[in-house]
Amino acid sequence: MKPNNWAAKAPNKSTKSSDLLFQVTENTELMVFLIAKMPHKSRVNIKTILRDKQVLVDGRATTQFNHPLIPGQEVTIKTLKAYQEKPYKGLSIIFEDQHLIVINKDEGMLSISTDKEKELTAYSILSNHVKKTNPSNRIFVVHRLDRETSGLMMYAKSEKVQKLLQESWHATKERIYLAVTEGKLPQSDGTVESYLVESKAFIVYSSQNPNNGQKAITHYQTLKSNNNYSLVKVTLETGRKNQVRVHMQDLGHPVIGDAKYGSKVNPIKRLGLHAWVLTFVHPVTKESLHFETPIPKKFTGLF
Incomplete structure (x- = not known):
């Protein structure tokens, strides 16, 4: 050697x-x-x-x-x-080339606009960012994070790259989240598999009927725990809406701060969910890209 x-x-x-x-x-x-x-x-x-x-x-x-x-x-x-010349409130750009942008989004920041909020979103901030180089530049949504979830997201700079990324999304090498859940999980690691269905009230729930919903597979591993909370590494094999939140509820240990899916505590005044690691093959250069963000201090402070 x-x-x-x-x-x-x-x-x-x-x-x-x-x-x-x-x-x-x-x-x-x-x-x-x-x-x-x-x-x-x-x-x-x-x-x-x-x-x-x-x-x-x-x-x-x-x-x-x-x-x-x-x-x-x-x-x-x-x-x-530390060296970002023009930081933006609510997000930081951690990678950018002529094809795509990867950001670290703060909790509380919307991924895209809604009927109630159109200005202060990651999409609008990045749209303005790329237009500084050329007014005709645009960005395109590849995937979303819930408003109260922090962490890694990416956007495409063309419809072609957007399509390539979305077509290969199921083959993304790594999508790892960190979740702080209520209580101590009975098993330190395991897998949850179900079919996810969204109700008319926009609440996602699990079903074991393969004819009802989209198949979702979540692998989890407890990194730290005490009598009140667990810090859980969650690896997605599929990427369905609210997948981590629903599957933690299925285990009987919902994500803290997630009243929508069964949580009764909110010790850090935010949802205890963070998109931690993202690894994928660049759709144009074919290089393997790996990104990892710091664990939120509010998470580690509970342990």
Whole structure:
């Protein structure tokens, strides 16, 4: 096995604790260095980080992927949120290219407009964002998150890419949520499978009748628990409306703050659901993209 010639260093006083700081110990190029230090990121991800001036060599932002490195230099990788030039209220853009946008949405932010709210939505904010480059630019909805659910979402920049993403949505590599549920689950892990049906009152419920509703499969694993709550990793095999919320209710341990599906407590004043990890194949470049967001502090504070 080839030894790792690039040693990580402790951040200095001018570097945020969330930044990554490395010392170069051999001659190489910047892209080669970054690929070695961030194997979980694709070349597209790394090029975006370079483009957004999040990579500093000896304290100076560097955007050229073939920038030469020599022993003794320091490379700092800034956090995406810390280096975002124009943050938007209610969301942060964590990846963008000419085909799509991936965001981290706050709880309380609508994915798209409704009859009651048309202005302050992720869709409207991103529409204005892309029009700054070209007034004719547009964005297109790929999927949705409930208003009170935070986390990862993506939008397409053309109808063609929207269609490609929606057609391959069932084949998305990873869609992982974090849920805080009431009480301690009797089994630390397992799978819930049912057919989901939506009533005229817009409430989704489970059925075991294959002729009634859409098949939904949810895998879950308890990460932390105490007498009152459980922090549960939820992996979706299918992506149905309110799937996680309904299946946690089916287990008898609804998501906290989810009165619609049986919760009687709301200790963090929000729905205890967060879209944590999203991994998919880029519909145009065919590269595998992986995104992971921080666990909300309100979740961890309960444990």
